[in-house]
Amino acid sequence: MDNRLTELERRIAALESAADARGGARRRTAAGQAEATRALSELRAWRDWSDVAPALAALGNPVRLTLLREIVRGRATVSALSQVDGLGTSGQIYHHLRQLTAEGWLHTPTRGTFAIPSHRVTALQTILSALEGS
Structure with a gap:
């Protein structure tokens, strides 16, 4: 069990490092911000919330x-x-x-x-x- 947990932790760390090296965290944040901006635009256009x-x-x-x-x-x-x-x-x-x-x-x-x-x-x-x- 300890070996499997250690292996999973190692694999997660490797994936996170690879994403950070490619700027993945920045891209996810930018994509999330773009989606939030689009959603706000749709909310503004929705005339009657009632x-x-x-x-x-x-x-x-x-x-x-x-x-x-x-x-x-x-x-x-x-x-x-x-x-x-x-x-x-x-x-x-x-x-x-x-x-x-x-x-x-x-x-x-x-x-x-x-x-x-x-x-x-x-x-x-x-x-x-x-x-x-x-």
């Missing part, structure tokens, strides 16, 4: 975030979700699922089964990652 307020508001409830987390983990039915502590009654769960569905965070691929639409997975991951630790 259009997304309902979708963001749907995520502003701890129960709804827990529902999304549990659905990602495979609990895709109300029956399975009702086994999670703190989510309330099945009626309360349905209420929150309707809100998430209305704002596009969930859909029902089959009757009684909930899932996050593929086009929302990256958005959800980005929002949660951006706010992690805040």
